[in-house]
Amino acid sequence: MASNAATTNGSGAEKTITLEVFRYLPDEDSEPRYDTYEVPYKQEWVVLDALNWIKDNVDGSLTYRWSCRMAVCGSCGMMVNGEPELTCSSFLRDHYPNKIRVEPLSHFPVMRDLVINMDDFMHKMEDVKTWLIPKEPRNLEDGEYRQSPAELAEYKDFSMCINCMLCYSACPVYGLDSTFVGPAALALGQRYNLDSRDGAEDERADVIQSDHGVWHCTFVGACSKVCPKSVDPAGAIQMGKVKGTTDWIKSKLLPWGSK
Amino acid sequence: MSKDYIRPMSKTWYMERSYWRRFMVRELTSAFVAIYCVFLLYAAYQAKSADSFSVFFEYLKKPASLIWHFVVFLMVTWHTITWFAAAPKALRVYKGEDRVPEPIVAGAHFAAWLVVSLVVAWLVMG
Amino acid sequence: MTIPVHDVLIVGGGGAGLRAAIAIAETSPELSVAVVSKVYPMRSHTVSAEGGSAAVIKDEDSLDHHCNDTIGGGDWLCDQDAVELFVNEAPKELTQLEHWGCPWSREPDGSVAVRPFGGMKIKRTWFAADKTGFHMLHTLFQTSLKYDPVKRYDEWFVFDLIVQDGRCQGVAAIEQKTGRLQTIAAKAVILCTGGAGRIFPFTTNAAIKNGDGMALAYRAGVPLKDMEFVQYHPTGLPGTGILITEASRGEGGILLNKHGRRYLQDHDLGTPLDVNDPNHPQLKSMELGPRDRLSQAFYHERETGNVFEDAMGTYVHLDVTHLGEKKINKKIPFVRATAKNYAGVDCVHEPIPVRPVVHYMMGGVHTDIHGATPLPGLYAAGECACVSINGANRLGSNSLTELLVFGRRAGASAAAFAKENSVDADAVESQAQARADRIKSMYAEGKEGEGAIAEIRDALVDTTEEGAGIYREQKKLDATCEVIRELKARVKDLKVTDRSKTFNTQLTSALELEFMVDTAEALAFSAAARKESRGAHQRLDHPERDDDKYMRHSMAHRKEDGDPKIDYLDVVITRWPPGDRVYGK
Numbered sequence: 001m002a003s004n005a006a007t008t009n010g011s012g013a014e015k016t017i018t019l020e021v022f023r024y025l026p027d028e029d030s031e032p033r034y035d036t037y038e039v040p041y042k043q044e045w046v047v048l049d050a051l052n053w054i055k056d057n058v059d060g061s062l063t064y065r066w067s068c069r070m071a072v073c074g075s076c077g078m079m080v081n082g083e084p085e086l087t088c089s090s091f092l093r094d095h096y097p098n099k100i101r102v103e104p105l106s107h108f109p110v111m112r113d114l115v116i117n118m119d120d121f122m123h124k125m126e127d128v129k130t131w132l133i134p135k136e137p138r139n140l141e142d143g144e145y146r147q148s149p150a151e152l153a154e155y156k157d158f159s160m161c162i163n164c165m166l167c168y169s170a171c172p173v174y175g176l177d178s179t180f181v182g183p184a185a186l187a188l189g190q191r192y193n194l195d196s197r198d199g200a201e202d203e204r205a206d207v208i209q210s211d212h213g214v215w216h217c218t219f220v221g222a223c224s225k226v227c228p229k230s231v232d233p234a235g236a237i238q239m240g241k242v243k244g245t246t247d248w249i250k251s252k253l254l255p256w257g258s259k
Numbered sequence: 260m261s262k263d264y265i266r267p268m269s270k271t272w273y274m275e276r277s278y279w280r281r282f283m284v285r286e287l288t289s290a291f292v293a294i295y296c297v298f299l300l301y302a303a304y305q306a307k308s309a310d311s312f313s314v315f316f317e318y319l320k321k322p323a324s325l326i327w328h329f330v331v332f333l334m335v336t337w338h339t340i341t342w343f344a345a346a347p348k349a350l351r352v353y354k355g356e357d358r359v360p361e362p363i364v365a366g367a368h369f370a371a372w373l374v375v376s377l378v379v380a381w382l383v384m385g
Numbered sequence: 386m387t388i389p390v391h392d393v394l395i396v397g398g399g400g401a402g403l404r405a406a407i408a409i410a411e412t413s414p415e416l417s418v419a420v421v422s423k424v425y426p427m428r429s430h431t432v433s434a435e436g437g438s439a440a441v442i443k444d445e446d447s448l449d450h451h452c453n454d455t456i457g458g459g460d461w462l463c464d465q466d467a468v469e470l471f472v473n474e475a476p477k478e479l480t481q482l483e484h485w486g487c488p489w490s491r492e493p494d495g496s497v498a499v500r501p502f503g504g505m506k507i508k509r510t511w512f513a514a515d516k517t518g519f520h521m522l523h524t525l526f527q528t529s530l531k532y533d534p535v536k537r538y539d540e541w542f543v544f545d546l547i548v549q550d551g552r553c554q555g556v557a558a559i560e561q562k563t564g565r566l567q568t569i570a571a572k573a574v575i576l577c578t579g580g581a582g583r584i585f586p587f588t589t590n591a592a593i594k595n596g597d598g599m600a601l602a603y604r605a606g607v608p609l610k611d612m613e614f615v616q617y618h619p620t621g622l623p624g625t626g627i628l629i630t631e632a633s634r635g636e637g638g639i640l641l642n643k644h645g646r647r648y649l650q651d652h653d654l655g656t657p658l659d660v661n662d663p664n665h666p667q668l669k670s671m672e673l674g675p676r677d678r679l680s681q682a683f684y685h686e687r688e689t690g691n692v693f694e695d696a697m698g699t700y701v702h703l704d705v706t707h708l709g710e711k712k713i714n715k716k717i718p719f720v721r722a723t724a725k726n727y728a729g730v731d732c733v734h735e736p737i738p739v740r741p742v743v744h745y746m747m748g749g750v751h752t753d754i755h756g757a758t759p760l761p762g763l764y765a766a767g768e769c770a771c772v773s774i775n776g777a778n779r780l781g782s783n784s785l786t787e788l789l790v791f792g793r794r795a796g797a798s799a800a801a802f803a804k805e806n807s808v809d810a811d812a813v814e815s816q817a818q819a820r821a822d823r824i825k826s827m828y829a830e831g832k833e834g835e836g837a838i839a840e841i842r843d844a845l846v847d848t849t850e851e852g853a854g855i856y857r858e859q860k861k862l863d864a865t866c867e868v869i870r871e872l873k874a875r876v877k878d879l880k881v882t883d884r885s886k887t888f889n890t891q892l893t894s895a896l897e898l899e900f901m902v903d904t905a906e907a908l909a910f911s912a913a914a915r916k917e918s919r920g921a922h923q924r925l926d927h928p929e930r931d932d933d934k935y936m937r938h939s940m941a942h943r944k945e946d947g948d949p950k951i952d953y954l955d956v957v958i959t960r961w962p963p964g965d966r967v968y969g970k
Contacts, residue, residue, distance in 0.1 A: 060883055153353055242350075
């Protein structure tokens with residue numbers, strides 16, 4: 001058991017691995033550059049460990065976000081050899097002995113080095129109204145809403161989003177046109193739409209069913225591939241399209257407006 | 260005041276990642292589906308009289324036509340496979356609180372496809 | 386230049402901070418509320434909590450049972466009036482979160498499900514699979530988005546509290562994106578900055594947990610209470626310290642030493658039942674004993690050579706294989722993913738290597754039951770505060786509930802205070818100028834200092850573990866106090882080679898290291914002064930509990946010369962006289 005961690009030390013002491021890291025300092029640089037570092041190779045290390053080693057031992061100015069180092073806070077998403085990944089769960093051993101290129105998540109503006117600007121997403125969450133708007137208001141004294149395990153299962157996957165932005169980095173539609181609401185925000189909207197306690201699907205449709213919403217998606221499906229939490233935003237978006245279509249057909253067939 | 264660095268997408272962005280390339284191939288094959296639909300409409304139009312249809316039918320037998328049909332067959336088949344493989348995304352099926360696994364939903368689509376194909380084949384050949 | 390002025394300013398955007406913000410926005414929408422957080426709120430460490438949140442909801446349970454478990458678990462160092470109030474408000478708060486959309490796991494009839502946790506007589510832990518903290522934090526954050534009066538300062542780093550006319554009237558902060566130093570004035574300030582696990586080398590805590598709020602309050606003259614009580618969680622992954630939730634034992638997981646023996650039976654924690662026995666796991670027994678006792682049992686097993694030892698260090702086995710794949714996937718999916726990722730173990734087929742790991746600070750900024758500190762205008766809630774409901778050892782799954790109950794209370798109290806008081810923005814700004822100059826001298830306009838951040842941080846965490854680990858003794862504690870005193874001198878001149886204003890994480894690391902040193906100092910001195918063993922504070926040289934002398938809260942004050950002074954405050958006892966902590970009987 002635990003073969004990964006157990007066989008590390010001992011013989012592996014002198015091994016190193018090369019990291020090529022994207023550097024950009026807005027105060028001084030007009031273009032980014034790549035700095036190369038030789039980092040000790042340990043089988044149980046992740047890319048984030050290597051970055052921390054560089055910051056502590058070689059270059060204290062290397063800048064990146066991280067916090068929980070257990071793949072749940074969503075801070076440390078970066079491009080690792082061209083793929084969006086959480087660096088806290090991207091192991092050096094999956095690349096060794098080849099070098100690893102680390103870059104900020106693609107499709108986002110770069111604030112500095114590996115730090116992206118994600119203001120855009122924060123606004124989009126508000127636009128989509130990612131909060132529960134109850135179908136029937138309920139007093140605290142009356143206790144909890146009843147929700148069967150099956151009703152919970154309907155939206156549970158979409159509630160697992162950690163806002164790590166990997167899906168936006170995988171989505172070429174967002175890369176080409178950032179007015180697209182995008183995978184995570186749409187999945188979160190769908191999360192509330194599918195919640196048996198919620199009654200605001202129509203309100204959210206202003207954004208979700210707009211040209212910038214689900215209908216902007218060309219179903220590349222890459223968002224669901226890279227999602228570290230199996231949220232399946234592509235699925236959420238296609239469900240949104242199906243719902244939008246059936247609502248539209250109903251509105252045409254049933255002119256008296258029942259939905 | 261700091262300025263963010265913007266990295267524009269390259270003109271050949273779709274060549275950069277394998278899942279983007281696969282997406283582009285899927286999109287490309289959809290063009291063949293559309294073109295062949297037009298072709299079928301044209302065939303139906305030619306069926307307005309026996310004469311015009313026999314002329315049209317002779318054209319179909321030429322090698323160029325056969326190659327064209329073979330290419331279209333490959334493209335449309337690929338499109339259908341990728342389309343059905345993606346279907347579980349839009350059709351999430353639950354049995355109680357457990358989600359029916361994607362391969363089963365996709366498999367049902369493939370099975371239905373096979374049945375419909377056999378029925379059509381039986382109608383045409385039989 | 387005019388500075389931003391708010392009615393209430395909250396430092397920290399985790400569970401407590403967001404609950405406070407929403408409480409104010411709902412009850413006093415005319416007030417302007419600022420949430421200043423060094424990370425985006427959904428990155429806060431609440432996100433990492435796994436197992437669940439306690440509140441009485443089932444008919445077979447009672448408020449008294451919850452009080453009992455909490456007070457006994459805390460080794461009679463909890464303030465009993467605070468516990469009673471907490472237990473009373475807990476169900477309402479968790480129901481409120483349900484109304485905001487939290488995806489609590491459910492019973493077949495659609496009501497909220499509960500699971501057992503360590504030290505509980507009746508099971509009462511609400512859970513959302515094994516990602517409870519994650520769901521609570523995201524529910525709170527997403528709910529907070531709908532309130533216009535809540536203004537967020539995301540990725541702003543607070544480095545000082547501004548005390549003017551004997552009241553806390555604002556903070557001095559850095560906007561990380563631009564490096565701009567900005568004073569923000571407020572009629573009331575609430576600290577919700579979380580704990581300080583990072584002052585130890587081996588912790589479940591995220592990188593951001595450096596005791597920020599504790600140090601800020603301490604420097605402003607507010608005492609830190611019960612700082613010597615540090616909770617070791619019995620089951621962290623060796624190497625990384627990543628948490629394996631107590632829910633894994635609540636669902637029936639067992640602990641085995643290297644001989645395959647359920648060793649807890651040898652440490653006065655009860656008699657094991659077979660894992661297939663319908664009564665397994667027994668509440669308040671064996672694997673469901675309290676965290677301090679389980680971590681202490683590991684220490685003794687290690688002393689007698691009964692634990693595994695290899696390149697990963699020392700550890701025991703947490704075995705959940707008998708639960709089966711289906712139950713594991715449904716109840717503790719995150720445990721499976723985490724163990725697979727970080728220990729290379731699939732817990733469906735193999736046991737998980739685990740060892741005790743620093744998890745939670747029972748102590749913190751001294752507050753009353755309204756969240757108020759002795760400094761007018763300053764409030765605190767969550768892990769950075771000490772009310773105290775956790776006493777000498779926190780009952781598992783009380784901390785998430787605490788965020789809600791005391792986050793809301795602190796919000797309400799701060800709002801009431803803000804309505805009665807004004808703020809002198811000019812005086813605040815001129816006072817903050819001197820603080821800002823010091824920051825500038827650290828990097829942008831000053832010379833590079835001498836002290837290497839990583840080296841001093843390593844020295845700090847090594848000495849806290851050496852002196853203030855699971856078992857402590859006078860000689861080692863005194864040595865730790867001495868080392869910290871030396872480090873305190875060295876952090877005054879830290880080496881910041883990064884001269885940039887944009888997102889300077891080396892500068893913030895330096896400021897965090899200063900917080901860590903102050904927090905560790907209060908901890909070590911408090912531990913050296915408490916010459917008894919109680920809950921999580923175990924002294925090899927004073928193995929017995931001494932109620933006559935020490936059934937009191939320690940209070941660490943910062944003296945004029947910067948050193949700590951420890952005095953004591955009586956514990957509030959109402960209906961539960963001190964007794965023996967009995968588990969497994």
